[in-house]
Amino acid sequence: MAFEIVATCPATRARAGLLRTPHGVVETPVFMPVGTYGSVKGLTPRHLAEELDVRLLLANTYHLHLRPGHEVIRRLGGLHRFMAWPRAILTDSGGYQVFSLDSFREVTDEGVIFRSHLNGDLHRFTPESAVEVQLALSGDIMMALDECPPYPVSHETARQSMERTLRWARQGYAYYRRRLEELASATPPAWFPIVQGSMYADLRRECARRLVELDAPGYAVGGLSVGEPRALSLEMVDVTVPELPADRPRYVMGVGLPEELVEYVARGVDMMDCVLPTRNARNGCLFTSEGRLLIKQARYRDDPEPPDPVCGCYTCRHFSRAYLRHLFQAGEMLFATLATLHNLTYYLNLMRSLRRAIMMGTLPEYLRAVRSVPA
Amino acid sequence: MAFEIVATCPATRARAGLLRTPHGVVETPVFMPVGTYGSVKGLTPRHLAEELDVRLLLANTYHLHLRPGHEVIRRLGGLHRFMAWPRAILTDSGGYQVFSLDSFREVTDEGVIFRSHLNGDLHRFTPESAVEVQLALSGDIMMALDECPPYPVSHETARQSMERTLRWARQGYAYYRRRLEELASATPPAWFPIVQGSMYADLRRECARRLVELDAPGYAVGGLSVGEPRALSLEMVDVTVPELPADRPRYVMGVGLPEELVEYVARGVDMMDCVLPTRNARNGCLFTSEGRLLIKQARYRDDPEPPDPVCGCYTCRHFSRAYLRHLFQAGEMLFATLATLHNLTYYLNLMRSLRRAIMMGTLPEYLRAVRSVPA
Numbered sequence: 001m002a003f004e005i006v007a008t009c010p011a012t013r014a015r016a017g018l019l020r021t022p023h024g025v026v027e028t029p030v031f032m033p034v035g036t037y038g039s040v041k042g043l044t045p046r047h048l049a050e051e052l053d054v055r056l057l058l059a060n061t062y063h064l065h066l067r068p069g070h071e072v073i074r075r076l077g078g079l080h081r082f083m084a085w086p087r088a089i090l091t092d093s094g095g096y097q098v099f100s101l102d103s104f105r106e107v108t109d110e111g112v113i114f115r116s117h118l119n120g121d122l123h124r125f126t127p128e129s130a131v132e133v134q135l136a137l138s139g140d141i142m143m144a145l146d147e148c149p150p151y152p153v154s155h156e157t158a159r160q161s162m163e164r165t166l167r168w169a170r171q172g173y174a175y176y177r178r179r180l181e182e183l184a185s186a187t188p189p190a191w192f193p194i195v196q197g198s199m200y201a202d203l204r205r206e207c208a209r210r211l212v213e214l215d216a217p218g219y220a221v222g223g224l225s226v227g228e229p230r231a232l233s234l235e236m237v238d239v240t241v242p243e244l245p246a247d248r249p250r251y252v253m254g255v256g257l258p259e260e261l262v263e264y265v266a267r268g269v270d271m272m273d274c275v276l277p278t279r280n281a282r283n284g285c286l287f288t289s290e291g292r293l294l295i296k297q298a299r300y301r302d303d304p305e306p307p308d309p310v311c312g313c314y315t316c317r318h319f320s321r322a323y324l325r326h327l328f329q330a331g332e333m334l335f336a337t338l339a340t341l342h343n344l345t346y347y348l349n350l351m352r353s354l355r356r357a358i359m360m361g362t363l364p365e366y367l368r369a370v371r372s373v374p375a
Numbered sequence: 376m377a378f379e380i381v382a383t384c385p386a387t388r389a390r391a392g393l394l395r396t397p398h399g400v401v402e403t404p405v406f407m408p409v410g411t412y413g414s415v416k417g418l419t420p421r422h423l424a425e426e427l428d429v430r431l432l433l434a435n436t437y438h439l440h441l442r443p444g445h446e447v448i449r450r451l452g453g454l455h456r457f458m459a460w461p462r463a464i465l466t467d468s469g470g471y472q473v474f475s476l477d478s479f480r481e482v483t484d485e486g487v488i489f490r491s492h493l494n495g496d497l498h499r500f501t502p503e504s505a506v507e508v509q510l511a512l513s514g515d516i517m518m519a520l521d522e523c524p525p526y527p528v529s530h531e532t533a534r535q536s537m538e539r540t541l542r543w544a545r546q547g548y549a550y551y552r553r554r555l556e557e558l559a560s561a562t563p564p565a566w567f568p569i570v571q572g573s574m575y576a577d578l579r580r581e582c583a584r585r586l587v588e589l590d591a592p593g594y595a596v597g598g599l600s601v602g603e604p605r606a607l608s609l610e611m612v613d614v615t616v617p618e619l620p621a622d623r624p625r626y627v628m629g630v631g632l633p634e635e636l637v638e639y640v641a642r643g644v645d646m647m648d649c650v651l652p653t654r655n656a657r658n659g660c661l662f663t664s665e666g667r668l669l670i671k672q673a674r675y676r677d678d679p680e681p682p683d684p685v686c687g688c689y690t691c692r693h694f695s696r697a698y699l700r701h702l703f704q705a706g707e708m709l710f711a712t713l714a715t716l717h718n719l720t721y722y723l724n725l726m727r728s729l730r731r732a733i734m735m736g737t738l739p740e741y742l743r744a745v746r747s748v749p750a
Contacts, residue, residue, distance in 0.1 A: 084693040
């Protein structure tokens with residue numbers, strides 16, 4: 001994997017780049033739709049490629065490990081072939097999901113033991129097994145196993161957790177490099193460690209500095225959007241990004257709302273992912289140029305307008321709010337498909353317009369304009 | 376609407392035709408996918424037009440009357456515009472659904488009173504209101520309100536029910552013609568009455584003969600596939616078809632399995648509809664050249680083959696049984712989309728191959744071949 005910066009904003013930390021993966025070039029900043037179980041809910045790969053021009057998808061290691069099992073996917077030639085997706089894939093490590101589980105879990109220095117949310121079976125992730133499972137899935141970018149503390153935690157707890165994340169990252173990266181040598185693949189996946197440290201600026205800085213010693217191909221910021229005020233998430237990114245090498249991609253995990261993505265990009269973030277556009281779509285919340293549209297509202301019953309009059313997506317080109325509301329009320333699954341197509345179009349167009357502004361040197365004006373609009 | 380017969384089978388009653396509707400030409404024999412609520416579950420109109428080349432869809436008047444309401448659809452320009460489907464639509468009359476309801480209903484000579492399965496509200500369909508509701512939906516072909524008796528019923532009950540269906544047909548047709556004159560549409564919808572008579576050959580013949588006096592643009596056979604043995608359904612079609620005018624399309628409602636469609640076509644039937652391919656798809660049952668495939672079976676867990684090795688549909692071109700099984704087990708809605716695309720491809724290809732055999736004069740050989748394969 002190679003990362004090339006093609007433009008930087010003179011007034012902010014934002015940059016536009018090209019991420020070259022074994023499965024195609026990804027223009028950054030990039031938003032990755034989430035394909036939890038090897039499918040973006042409601043969309044075919046053709047929708048993703050032809051309607052949306054998605055270049056990079058995220059798939060969840062925790063979920064695919066449990067179902068159908070990473071060995072099944074390995075036997076079937078990896079995730080690209082399994083889900084018929086010829087473009088790039090990033091797999092997370094499963095850490096975030098495991099630490100979000102209600103069911104029993106135990107964290108030790110060796111790794112984390114957890115119960116499947118499906119059948120209660122005991123499973124274990126270690127820094128090494130997280131690499132092994134992701135090698136079986138065979139994505140283009142894999143993530144380190146990290147500990148993701150809840151919010152809030154004490155400084156002492158956050159430090160202990162950060163130290164564990166650092167140890168796991170060193171172990172995982174050593175294992176990853178050893179396995180890459182054994183595999184001698186012509187198109188090896190990349191591996192990103194994850195900066196933790198809860199909402200403590202000193203810990204975030206320290207974690208970033210010590211991870212940079214690994215000289216990894218890219219760096220993620222995890223443990224945000226776990227319930228903290230948004231100003232605090234932005235502050236954590238503000239203190240972390242300057243510690244990360246300028247020539248490596250920076251990925252803020254699990255964010256966010258459209259107005260938040262703008263702020264992360266302005267702070268020098270290159271990659272983001274979130275279930276918001278897809279989950280909100282299924283729940284009847286559409287992102288539009290005029291704000292959020294809650295399709296179940298009675299005012300849309302007879303409304304012949306498309307969801308967003310200035311959107312050119314398949315959904316807005318063909319269907320009225322009235323029809324979409326009807327599908328939603330009737331529980332028709334076509335609603336999820338059409339709403340997901342629209343919301344992802346909205347998110348991806350937002351990223352394209354941010355990239356264009358960075359390329360044209362007009363990001364400061366762009367930011368002034370969007371920041372003046374109430375969310 | 377015009378119907379032209381372009382080939383007949385010398386050995387059977389089968390014929391190939393062209394049904395010219397205000398929304399395009401339909402090659403017959405034709406199988407109509409069911410779009411209950413103005414959506415074929417899981418598919419976009421683009422799937423239907425571009426992947427499947429569907430020319431004629433069925434929509435359910437009962438369901439659309441209750442939700443979103445036919446007046447909403449009328450205000451939004453009719454069903455074609457509402458669901459963004461530029462090709463032909465047939466609407467049923469709602470009779471079949473009403474008579475299938477568990478909830479309270481009362482049949483009188485004037486019509487049928489029923490409770491909505493959604494909220495218990497009282498509704499009423501009359502021969503005239505069924506026309507009016509369907510005019511609001513604005514399909515290309517509408518159906519008469521009929522009484523659909525359960526199976527079995529006595530000869531006396533069946534006769535009384537048939538007489539009511541006949542009276543309703545005469546009333547409905549008179550109302551339809553009066554409304555057409557008022558509307559003076561350049562592209563008026565057609566109207567088909569429905570032959571009833573339970574499983575009594577004499578009643579079926581009599582009902583058909585008396586309906587033919589109306590000189591309607593097409594004729595349907597209803598009240599089949601209500602629990603009777605399949606031989607009896609075929610016998611009812613056998614005795615009814617010779618009574619119907621050769622130059623009008625014949626529509627057997629609500630059938631059937633692939634092997635049954637073949638038999639109906641051989642008996643001179645031009646049009647059929649059924650939820651089987653779409654509902655079975657969602658339940659994990661795929662129709663293939665090798666028979667039914669139940670995707671949840673453990674044997675498919677690691678199976679890299681497509682559902683049907685000789686099928687060229689989008690699903691079979693891209694996805695393995697293993698991936699489809701995984702989607703099904705994980706409850707991913709993409710499964711329904713991919714399985715529905717496949718099953719409808721199977722049904723539509725079956726109709727295309729039957730039409731080709733009729734055109735080429737090879738239907739007898741075709742029938743010998745398919746009848747020798749156990750279902």
